[in-house]
Amino acid sequence: MGTSLPARRRLARRRLERTGDTLYRDALAAFGMSVAAALGIVAAESAKLAAPALRRFGIAFVGSTQWDPTADRFGALPFLAGTVLTSAEALALALPVGLGAAIFLSEMAPARLRAMVRFPIEMLAAIPSVIVGLWGLFVLAPIMRTRVEPLLARTGLPILSGTPVGVGLLAAGVVLAVMVLPTLTSLSLDVVGAVDRAQREGLYALGATRWEVIRRGVLPAAKSGLFGATVLALGRALGETMAVAMVVGNSPDMPHSLLATGGTLASVIANEFTEAVSDLHEAALAELGLVLLALTLLLSIGGRLLLRRSVR
Amino acid sequence: MTQSRWARRAATDAAMTWLCGLAVAVTLVPLVSLLWMVVARGASALSWSFLTSLPKPVGEVGGGVGNGIIGSALLLGLAATIGLPVGIGAGLFLAARGDGTAGRTVRFLAEILAGVPSVVAGLAVYALLVRPMHRFSALAGSLALAILMVPMLARGTEETVRMVPRDLFEASLGLGVAEWKSGLLIVAxxxxxxxxTAVCLALARAAGETAPLLFTALGNQFWNLRPDQPTASLPVLIFNYAVSPYPDWQKQAWGAALLLLVLVGVLNAAARLATRGRFAGGGR
Structure with missing residues (x-):
């Protein structure tokens, strides 16, 4: 029972293609898995690098306020505080502006203006952070020194005391606000735009003004999505490195005022790592990286769960 | 009574409209200021020798960022070589089989990876490659950039591939075309x-990344095209020059920033052109 030559050739080709299919599927799965593996490698390698510091200081590292590389004393608290202060300031500045802009573009502006303004706002998100840092250092910091900080220092509040030097935690927070603003505006615009029309029309039918519709109808419905957007923006602010490293002033002291110079977890790694004076110094910087990784993982998981619940 | 209450409500409405409009203006102020400064200060630093020559030692005026331009191209090329197959492959995987447990897990982990601060990715690559090799290298820098590109690519690829009607894939299978051919030649x-679009956005992001390069690719005063050697790059040059105390270097930082901004702008414009506004704003 001999099959003809073309038929046999066809059969061989079919078999080859089946092998091709198996290969194709396996290759795609392997690429998928390597994404998962990449996350594992990042966590494991950072932990490996931090091992000497982890062994030496353990969890007390997070609570210690001393950072003195030449004396082998390392603690994360000044930078943890710097990170929290600058991020909180960034959100306090960016949240009202971003939300207001999103409301204006979604509820008040004509569709053409929305399209026109959305593009440049999203473009701001694409500008590399080192360029924002350059702008922060040479444009923003002098304005902070000569105009903003003397004014704030006059309030007499302890958190706003000190000599105006321009660079410092306050300037870092402003730069961070500029950097998270596009993310915040663009995500809020999506969330607010996704609110059901009926929610608005019901209130208009009751004779509400536009602002009352937004205040009582749109914002409550968008609440959890807006919260998620805020958490994502916070995650970006925490991990932002270069722009902060350029304007925060780099000092390892416990921050006592927003006008003082300081550092954040990310900025101190960028500024000190290549000039680490000892292996322990390097490991301590890596441990700061681990703390930062843990913080951002918590936030990005939390933020994503919230956004998913409200938008989808 | 009712009249004054209505007047108050209308006034609140008008005030809030103005405030929200003001918020839009405030959002645009830093953007305009930043673009203006980079273009104005950067343009005055540009010249032919700025683009083509090596940096001069401290104290000598002049010199350029030619090695940074070449270095950035080398880093991006290597990062694309590593990152594109993995990222696009992962995206195809997620689009084809992303609804199972394995797919959902991979998508979740990719989203988490996208949120990892780039400086931490740099630390990990330092531990993985630089320490064992006892050498900063372009390869290490590219790997760090690739790690940042992969989740963006995976997500962008999955989103667009999912827009391709499944009928197309099934019709191709029905005609007897092999799955891999249907997947690559028809769907992809x-x-x-x-x-x-996803590729351009990922490259744009990688082009501006600085923090992970500081302790992987490091920097180099000279020309370099070897993957196993330290390499200069535009973003690291901008950082080093900006924080230096020399006015001439600071001026060059603005010039390099203009170059980098143009590169990122071109990549973003290419991203938009590639889909001609069909699905704008992917990638993020």
Missing amino acids: RTAAGGIT
Whole structure:
């Protein structure tokens, strides 16, 4: 029972293609898995690098306020505080502006203006952070020194005391606000735009003004999505490195005022790592990286769960 | 009574409209200021020798960022070589089988990876490559950039591939075309525009990344095209020059910033052109 030559050739080709299919599927799965593996490698390698510091200081590292590389004393608290202060300031500045802009573009502006303004706002998100840092250092910091900080220092509040030097935690927070603003505006615009029309029309039918519709109808419905957007923006602010490293002033002291110079977890790694004076110094910087990784993982998981619940 | 209450409500409405409009203006102020400063100060630093020559030692005026331009191209090329197959492959995987447990897990982990601060990715690559090799290298820098590109690519690819009607894939299978051919030549090719968008956005992001390069690619005073050697790059040059105390270097930082901004702008424009506004704003 001999099959003809073309038929046999066809059969061989079919078999080859089946092998091709198996290969194709396996290759795609392997690429998928390597994404998962990449996350594992990042966590494991950072932990490996931090091992000497982890062994030496353990969890007390997070609570210690001393950072003195030449004396082998390392603690994360000044930078943890710097990170929290600058991020909180960034959100306090960016949240009202971003939300207001999103409301204006979604509820008040004509569709053409929305399209026109959305593009440049999203473009701001694409500008590399080192360029924002350059702008922060040479444009923003002098304005902070000569105009903003003397004014704030006059309030007499302890958190706003000190000599105006321009660079410092306050300037870092402003730069961070500029950097998270596009993310915040663009995500809020999506969330607010996704609110059901009926929610608005019901209130208009009751004779509400536009602002009352937004205040009582749109914002409550968008609440959890807006919260998620805020958490994502916070995650970006925490991990932002270069722009902060350029304007925060780099000092390892416990921050006592927003006008003082300081550092954040990310900025101190960028500024000190290549000039680490000892292996322990390097490991301590890596441990700061681990703390930062843990913080951002918590936030990005939390933020994503919230956004998913409200938008989808 | 009712009249004054109505007047108050109308006034609140008007005030809030003005405030929200003001918020839009405030959002645009830093953007305009930043673009203006980079263009104005950067343009005055540009010249032919700025683009083509090596940096001069401290104290000598002049010199350029030619090695940074070449270095950035080398880093991006290597990062694309590592990152594109993995990222696009992972995206195809997620689009084809992303609804199972394995797919959902991979998508979740990719989203988490996208949120990892780039400086931490740099630390990990330092531990993985630089320490064992006892050498900073372009390869290490590229790997760090690739790690940042992969989740963006995976997500962008998945989003566009999912827009291709499944009928197309099934019709191709029904005609007896092998699965891999249907997947690559029919589905992925139909989604090529969207995938190109994802690639351009990922490259734009990688082009501006600085923090992970500081302790992987490091920097180099000279020309370098070897993957196993330290390499200069535009973003690291901008950082080093900006924080230096020399006015001439600071001026060059603005020039390099203009170059980098143009590169990122071109990549973003290419991303938009590739899909011609069909699905704007992917990638993020």
